[in-house]
């Protein structure tokens with residue numbers, strides 16, 4: 435198909451997703467355990483992603499290069515072939531769209547393997563693609579776990595791998611890809627810093643900290659789980675964060691007013707609670723939560739619910755501060771100076787995201803420029819519009835130009851050795867946690883301010 439033809443099919447898929455938003459969101463809530471309120475946002479981001487790449491499909495073009503003596507050369511944009519997408523369980527439908535959107539826009543085929551913990555919603559995506567006119571066999575779902583993932587990565591007919599998941603699995607994928615000299619895009623874990631200066635709008639900073647820690651039960655790779663608070667406001671900030679955290683409504687994720695659903699499974703719940711136990715042993719103080727939550731509703735009593743946890747008295751060398759917990763656990767750390775906090779914020783093997791809350795715009799841009807992180811937020815956190823890059827530094831994986839999988843857009847890829855970083859600045863304060871739709875945020879991006887590095 436030509437780019438325009440691919441565009442039309444993808445726009446139709448986006449339309450169907452929009453039309454079936456409620457049904458798919460409900461399916462995603464059952465699939466993952468996150469609140470229906472959040473699942474709807476995921477579905478919106480998913481159709482927006484397909485629309486965005488549909489828009490690019492028609493404009494992909496080669497170049498004509500004039501040579502001496504009247505000769506000329508030209509480049510063609512050609513699909514890679516069969517791309518493999520391997521997804522994590524926290525954003526099943528969205529990850530599948532982030533990977534298949536760019537792949538299909540560029541004329542590739544995709545074999546997608548969801549996490550075995552969240553197998554269903556991506557099957558609905560495959561049905562929608564078929565309904566929209568994607569030729570049979572162009573988007574395929576293969577269910578399975580590690581062995582299936584390995585088989586796909588090692589398959590000689592696979593041209594490219596796009597992976598979202600943990601750092602250890604990412605390493606294995608990179609090794610397998612290296613053996614086949616296959617390009618790979620990795621979207622891995624994080625332990626991102628959130629820096630609250632004493633001049634910040636306190637109300638907004640507190641909401642930002644909740645957004646940075648408790649969306650999707652804390653199972654979000656770019657969460658700002660190391661919350662550095664300027665010592666002057668430590669007590670006030672901590673008190674307010676604890677108060678708001680205790681008010682988060684936990685329970686049946688299909689209810690409209692629920693803001694925190696169930697964790698993905700029992701072993702993961704045990705693992706998260708293990709981190710909290712270890713944090714206490716190492717001297718941290720549990721300021722709230724961390725215990726199991728048992729809903730009154732009998733049919734939910736065996737669910738994997740826990741109360742969101744805030745840890746005080748944390749030190750940089752504690753396990754809860756160093757390792758990704760991937761659950762609703764916030765660690766608060768005091769700091770005194772800008773120089774000190776930047777150094778501590780960067781002292782991590784990860785580099786996915788970072789956030790700064792301050793009223794001083796120069797300080798905000800200075801600090802985010804110094805953070806070694808792929809995505810930085812100023813006076814906001816965890817908004818990810820499809821138009822912006824998503825990816826990390828260091829062990830958080832390769833940074834690509836837009837959403838995971840984008841490297842299928844060859845040529846738009848960041849040149850080797852360069853790094854991109856994107857910064858989001860809000861026109862409105864963080865309100866999503868109060869129940870407003872993310873549409874109420876207007877995200878401003880000024881390219882000159884936001885891109886750094888050779889890109």
Ligand SMILES: NC(=O)C1=CN([C@@H]2O[C@H](COP(=O)(O)OP(=O)(O)OC[C@H]3O[C@@H](n4cnc5c(N)ncnc54)[C@H](O)[C@@H]3O)[C@@H](O)[C@H]2O)C=CC1
Pocket residue numbers: 520521522523524525547548549550578579580581582583584587598599600601603604606607620621622623624654655758760786830831838
């Ligand atoms: N940077 C990002 O964009 C995101 C990162 N994550 C990270 O993912 C992790 C949680 O997700 P999990 O599903 O537990 O990660 P995981 O790494 O265990 O699994 C991810 C996917 O890889 C597959 N897999 C496992 N072993 C494999 C192997 N040897 N070869 C090929 N495929 C294999 C799994 O079946 C699953 O589909 C967290 O560490 C989180 O930070 C999650 C979401 C987004």
